[in-house]
Amino acid sequence: MRMLLYKAWIETRVRFASGLIAVAIVCIFQIEQHAWLVAMWAREWADPKGYHFSWMPLGIHEYGWYLWHYLYDNYLQQVWALFAILFAFGGLIRERSGGTVLFSLGLPVSRRRWLFSRLAVALLESIALSMFAIVVVVIGSAIIHQTFSLQQMLLHTALMIAAGVFLIAFGNLCYTLFPGNYLSLVLTLVLLGAPYLWLQTYMQHMRYLGRSTWLGYFDFAHAMAGPWQLNWSSAPWLTLLLTWTLTAALLAVTVVHGDRIDY
């Protein structure tokens, strides 16, 4: 198993390094923008003719909310989701395109073991990526003299990963089902990314307006972000349960389909 993990790591390490760079850029950018954005919101809030959104006082006074909103409810989550899907890209189907699948299948390793070793590496890399984000935020926040609850950040990271496993499983199923090598990657990103981003933007807008819609049931991004103040009772357990059930179903379909493929 160790060598399978090693192989999956070699195959994805460039993606992982790219993910670290992307996460660092997103976190540093948002931290650097904090003072400027807070000043702008304060001006707007003070101006009777300015924009007045219900979240503005929180944004102005709570650095923790700012981090949650811009990182876990928006950009860090998006970057993390993108790379989680990219980390899962690969496996025996891709090896068929590359011509190495017969060598791999000639080894005494079951197809399921190939699948789960790759998914395990994708998950570990995704966890490492989110932990790296915390490190960047801790250092960056210290530089701009802002404090926040590290516990909240860890909880949001845990929630993002716990719900995000669905993306890894869905992405892997798409790679298994769609033909071609990079075509399957593009199709997966479009199929997963487009509704995810559109729904996230739309539902955030609806929440600002204080409206609710049935589309909210499909707002996976909001499920990954959770509420600002996350604790045992406010955690979206039902959503998580549903996500894990769907993840298990997707993995089962991938396994069954993978076992039937002729190489």
Add this chain to the structure above:
Amino acid sequence: MTAVIETESLKKTYGKHEAVRGLNLCVEAGSVCAFLGQNGAGKSSTIKMLLGMIHPTSGTGRVLGHRIDKESESLLIRQNVAFVAEDKRLYDYMTVAQIVRFTKSFFPGWKRDLEQRLLAQFELPLDRKVRQLSKGMRTKLTLLLGFARGCELLILDEPTEGLDPVAIEDVLQIVVSLAAQGTTVFFSSHQIAEVEQVADHVLMIDRGQLVLDAPMDQVKEEYRHIHAVFPEPVEERDLRLPGVEKVQTEGRTVSLTASHNVDSIVAHVRMLRARSVDVLPVSLKEIFLEKVRARG
């Protein structure tokens, strides 16, 4: 002798195309068995079915006593079978040392001495990435990764393709030496001269069906060309005897290919008052071509 590979009515279809049509194979332990056939004859499909890489449409098979159509048993097969695929593609991002370390981790019986000997013999640079190796070097590395596994069955799909004559000779020597140590070798090849050199059993497949299954000695001893010249033209039907595979008549000259029963055929030809009768050996290449053309 125990059979290490057995198939019964093995069939594989891709859509409407029948790649393998009711194949019944038996490869005995300790043999060096050549698996011959044209491109697209069904050799690779058969090998892939034996190793669980593709699923049979119907029929059954066993390798080392394990069923080929069950994933759990297929795993047991691959623990004891070293397979070298036709295309010899390896992970090109690994170095030679990395891929050797990677592969050996799956095989407890890995032959380290053979690994070291072949690394030196094939002059494979340990620190070079697979993508930087020439085609010949990559083939040698793939063969090393197969030979050193220490498995009781070695399945090679076109093992010498892309190698120079010296390397081919080296590889054949290794095959012979592994066979001498008790390893069963099942290999497909287009190089019939190589097959004649090392194989002790021949299986020939054409359009998914077995057309020859015989020990090499029997093929060499019993297959004969019989050329006869008659005073007058003879009817082809008069020469359709048991053991006659093919009859060609050109005026008063008749050319027969016999797979067995040569003495009786010669006696029959003489009885038909042939003026001259010549019995000549047949090469495996000729047998192959005749088997394939006869069905064309």
